[in-house]
Amino acid sequence: MHMIEQAKLAKQASATLRNTSADVRNGVLLEFARNMVLHQNDIIDANRKDMEESANNGMSEAMMDRLMLDEKRIQGMAEGILQIVQLEDPLYKVLEEKDLSSGVHLKKVSCAIGVIGIIFESRPNVTADCAALCFKAGSACVLKGGKESYRSCLSIVTLFREALKKFNLDTDLIQLADRPDHAETQQFMECREYVDLLIPRGSKRLIEAVVQNAKVPVIETGAGVCHTFVDASADPDMAINIVLNAKCSRPSVCNAMETLLIHEVHKETLLPLMVQKLAEAGVTIHGDEEACKRCPNLLKADENSWHTEYNRLEMNLKIVKDVSEAIQHIQTYGTKHSECIITENQENADLFMQNIDAACIYHNASTRFTDGFEFGLGAEIGISTQKLHARGPMGLKELTTYTYLLSGKGEIR
Numbered sequence: 001m002h003m004i005e006q007a008k009l010a011k012q013a014s015a016t017l018r019n020t021s022a023d024v025r026n027g028v029l030l031e032f033a034r035n036m037v038l039h040q041n042d043i044i045d046a047n048r049k050d051m052e053e054s055a056n057n058g059m060s061e062a063m064m065d066r067l068m069l070d071e072k073r074i075q076g077m078a079e080g081i082l083q084i085v086q087l088e089d090p091l092y093k094v095l096e097e098k099d100l101s102s103g104v105h106l107k108k109v110s111c112a113i114g115v116i117g118i119i120f121e122s123r124p125n126v127t128a129d130c131a132a133l134c135f136k137a138g139s140a141c142v143l144k145g146g147k148e149s150y151r152s153c154l155s156i157v158t159l160f161r162e163a164l165k166k167f168n169l170d171t172d173l174i175q176l177a178d179r180p181d182h183a184e185t186q187q188f189m190e191c192r193e194y195v196d197l198l199i200p201r202g203s204k205r206l207i208e209a210v211v212q213n214a215k216v217p218v219i220e221t222g223a224g225v226c227h228t229f230v231d232a233s234a235d236p237d238m239a240i241n242i243v244l245n246a247k248c249s250r251p252s253v254c255n256a257m258e259t260l261l262i263h264e265v266h267k268e269t270l271l272p273l274m275v276q277k278l279a280e281a282g283v284t285i286h287g288d289e290e291a292c293k294r295c296p297n298l299l300k301a302d303e304n305s306w307h308t309e310y311n312r313l314e315m316n317l318k319i320v321k322d323v324s325e326a327i328q329h330i331q332t333y334g335t336k337h338s339e340c341i342i343t344e345n346q347e348n349a350d351l352f353m354q355n356i357d358a359a360c361i362y363h364n365a366s367t368r369f370t371d372g373f374e375f376g377l378g379a380e381i382g383i384s385t386q387k388l389h390a391r392g393p394m395g396l397k398e399l400t401t402y403t404y405l406l407s408g409k410g411e412i413r
Contacts, residue, residue, distance in 0.1 A: 003142065003184050006175040007194035010115045010140035013172035017112065017138045022089035024167055025136055031163035032132065033081040039159055040074045046155040047124065054122075054148045062252040062311040067122040067149055077128045080373050084132050087377070090396040091138050104408040110400045112138030114196040117188065118381070119144045119210055121202035124152035129372075130199075131160050131174050133381050137399035142195065144177040144185060146202075189214040199394075201382045204309060204335075219390060221382030224254030224337040225309050226367045229261040229326040229352065231343035236270050238364065239342045240277055245366045246340065248281045252311045254383060255338050255370040259306065259316040261326045267294055267319060275317070284314040291317045306333040323348045327355050334358060336385045338367040359385055359392035 017025075036043065047069040054067060096108035116139045120126045127143055134141040145153045153176055161171040180188070189198060189210060197217055200210035204223040211218050228246050230239045246257035262271055267290075275295045278285060286305045287298035298317065305316050306329075320326045323341070330339055340362040341352040349363045360370045370393060372380025377395030384390045390398035 001178065003144070003177050003180050003188040004191055004194070006177065007115060007117070007142050007188060007191050009172040010142050010175050011194040013170040014112070014114050014138075014140040016170050017135075017140070017173065020138075020169065022091070024169075025089075025138075026085045028163045028167050028169065029081050029085050029132055029136060031166055032128075032160050033078040033085075035159040035162055036074055036078045036081075036128065036156070039155075040071055043069060043074055043152065043155045043159075044071070046151040050124075050149055050151045057148070059122075059148065060312070063122050063148075065250075065252040067124065067152070069124060069152060073125060076373075077125050080129060081132045083373065083376075084136050084396070087136070087396055090136070090400050095402055102408075102411050102413065104406050104411050107405045107407075108402055109405055110397075111403050113399060113401050115140050115142065115194060116399070117142045117144065117195045117198045117216065119185070119189075119198065119200045119202075119206070121146040121206060122149050123201070124149045124156060126201055127153040127156040127176070128160075130381055131157070133396060133399055135173065137396050139196075139399065140173045140175075142175040142177065142188070144180065144188065147179045150179055186213060189216060192216055199382055219382070219384050219394070220386045221384050221394070223309060223335045223385060224256070224383070225258045225307065225333060225335045226255060226338045226340075227259045227261055227326075227330045227334060228257045228340040228342065228367065229320070229323070229330075230263060230266060230270070230274075231323060231326075231341060231345060231348050232263040232265045233344040233348070234263075234266075234270075234342040235344060236273075239270065240274060242340070242342055242364070242366050243274060244277060244281060246368055247278065247283060247315055248313065249366075249368055251313050253368075254309070255367050256311070257315065257340075257367055258308065258310055259318065259329075259333070261318050261320050261329060263326075264290075264319050264321050271295070271319070278315075282313045285317050286315070287317040288319060290319045294319075309335070323351055327352060330356055330358075337383060338362065338370040340365065340367050359383065 093110040118130045157176045195216045200207045286301035292298045336358045338360040339358045353361045372393040381394040
């Protein structure tokens with residue numbers, strides 16, 4: 001089926017959610033989570049086929065990691081959905097209420113967006129996260145995943161539709177595009193008649209392509225050239241633990257550290273130890289001129305290095321003279337995602353956190369915490385790196401809009 005037709009069906013189905021209670025929506029999500037656990041072998045079998053085909057096509061190790069599903073990841077997806085169930089219903093909340101000078105009574109009330117299109121690459125968990133969040137927030141969704149993850153995504157969408165059927169709801173509330181070509185995808189991105197919002201999730205290249213070519217409103221997400229700055233007063237053990245976690249715990253995700261900035265006072269002691277620990281973890285390091293002098297085994301960084309989101313065990317290292325130079329570097333090369341300072345100097349921490357422009361700014365904690373699950377939002381729709389409508393991990397509240405309800409007694413203007 002063409003994506004425009006799928007968007008039309010989703011638009012028609014979305015109207016049915018207006019009168020669907022929170023209890024019913026939560027019931028569907030509980031059934032969906034249960035289905036994923038009960039049928040995890042079906043999901044894993046579908047994913048195995050996607051993995052085999054992608055490996056034969058030469059997919060990178062980082063992308064393969066994003067594509068892979070196992071019992072642990074499926075359990076994590078189910079737990080995220082259960083978290084969403086526990087969250088307060090975001091719909092029909094009175095955000096503001098007052099009597100106007102005219103006598104008309106005004107209420108500002110949260111409501112659903114309508115149809116949300118999600119364009120993403122190889123991570124099939126996006127299917128479950130987005131379907132659950134959009135549904136609880138009262139919207140239908142049209143999912144356009146990468147061709148490499150189609151079987152995995154289809155297995156998850158099928159389980160969601162089974163949950164909808166159990167509650168006699170329209171299965172057109174969730175749509176999965178069937179490997180559309182570029183022209184069809186472009187038509188979808190221009191379809192303001194049926195699609196109310198587009199959210200791209202994936203590489204910088206994907207996000208830029210959607211932003212530049214869409215006519216439907218877009219929320220930018222994800223591109224993460226994240227930095228960690230080790231200040232002069234940083235606790236060495238804390239710095240090593242945070243840096244190793246930020247880079248190595250899951251290097252393929254957008255909240256992983258890509259550049260380490262380290263104060264020059266650490267050149268003699270902490271720097272070589274940090275490099276040694278990272279090397280032992282299998283990390284390839286591109287260093288600036290001073291870092292390469294101190295640690296001859298580093299690769300030399302160039303201008304392109306500082307802009308690179310590696311998404312693998314590879315990173316940059318730069319020695320800076322103070323917090324101001326660290327801030328300047330981040331403001332030049334950062335993507336407004338997640339940035340960290342490790343310091344025992346509260347004045348420097350405040351200076352860093354007040355002058356960095358990013359969705360999430362950390363003091364003495366890993367950037368890997370930038371995540372809807374960690375923020376208590378349940379699963380997330382993505383990490384917004386823009387400033388309008390939503391910023392940072394996007395949960396239920398960020399997937400609603402609002403309307404004004406006005407009541408009078410015959411007032412005219």
